Amino acid sequence: MNLYSSKIVCVIAGMILSVSVLAADVVVIVNKGNINPVDKALVVQIYTGESKTWPDGGSVFAIDQAEASQIRTDFNTSYLGKNTSNMKALWAQNIFSGNALPPKVVDPDAEVKKMVASNKNAIGYIRASSVDDSVKVVVK
């Protein structure tokens, strides 16, 4: 492998690694009393308006972070596969079709944790470095 090819491989590996780091950096949290099984598929359904209830019948209280925040961009990209602009359009379609309302916007991580810890049906996302024992991590 010549020097040019090696550089290309390193750049591609770096890009893959950076995406993986981004995805691992944002974790999804729920209330410690929430015993519902949560996987990435359910997270996608909740944050796209497809699912409004937990398997146990409780109404989901979903929390988003500020529209312009980097963590929201990272969450949309790594979990939902969409950029923030397209997510806004998706939620506008849900709203104006009378199907679903968007998640409540709360930030920063400390406020998200506080809200999730105080609401059994809440779900949110924060940086992995912000996790403490007031909430439960369900997807990372």
Next chain:
Amino acid sequence: MQDLIKIAGMVLLAFCVHATAFAIESEDLSIHGYGHQSYLHSADNTYLKADSQGTWTDNDLALLFTAKIDDKSKIWMQLYGSSDKIRLDWAFVDYQLSNNLTAKVGQIKTPIGLYNEIRDIRFLQVTSLQPLMYQEGVDIMHEAYNGVAFVYKHGLGNGSLTWDVYGGQEVDFEGSTSVKNRRLTGGRVTYKTPFNGLSFMLSAYSNNHQSITTVGKVITTGEQGAQNFSMFSVDYNNNDWNIKSEYANVDNDLTKKNGKSYYLQAGYTFAEKWTPYVRCDYITTDSNLSSDPSYYQRSNSLGMGYKINSSINMRVENHWNNGYAMPVASEEVNAGTGKTDWNMFAASVNFIF
């Protein structure tokens, strides 16, 4: 020069709206809205009130109010206003019966195809003018009805299926003087595939109505008949590509007419701001007269959209038309008197909040 001044005016409006536009949300009440301002110019046939002088009057604004009753139910209400009307667009209560099943009761937007529930929300569409089948003149996409709907969603492998079933009485926003009592039943099934952004839809309705003759204040009822409609839709929408195609067929027992329409539309967004797009569109309002330009229209469109921010966008587009079924259907041109090959220019500023 006048066209440039009008377009500059729209850009200025966009920045004024951006300075003030915001959604209002509290724990139990939220307010959202949308609007647009369009400029239309038709070189030969008058359509959508546009002629060779153009028109600046196509604009609207809507406010959507939502109030939470409890964890399982909400009230939704939308008020709509334009330059010539203000009305209650829809207002209903929904109730989450189970994890998968929701019921709605009230005045509800009719779930047909990809665009019907959002056909006035230009911001969410790729183009300034909707596909021909959705335009008001042909009266096949009924906007709303008073009745009941059930929405059932469930997984299907790695995708999902959503079933919409509804029934009631169509809301006659235009105050028809030729039909009444439009009882409507219909359904739509949407399959979201495991392939991100790709979905398919089948929509159908049957609309049983009665013909009337209005002379002054005297209304005479006539025959009853059905309008039967079916449509197949394909949608591919990821971060960059937005590709849509639909095929619709409608049979009207009262008029003994069959109509068909189909389109293919594609837009590609680059630099998260610019979206060039194309659309090939066809409609015939009477299949038996589909070689008569009064009853068919082919429309090829080319345009460019620009996203000012996540709440405001602008578009300019040109439509090359062959046939003038739409101006005839909207009663702006008499059959046999229009120009077969004609162009239409549209520009719009669109926003949501």
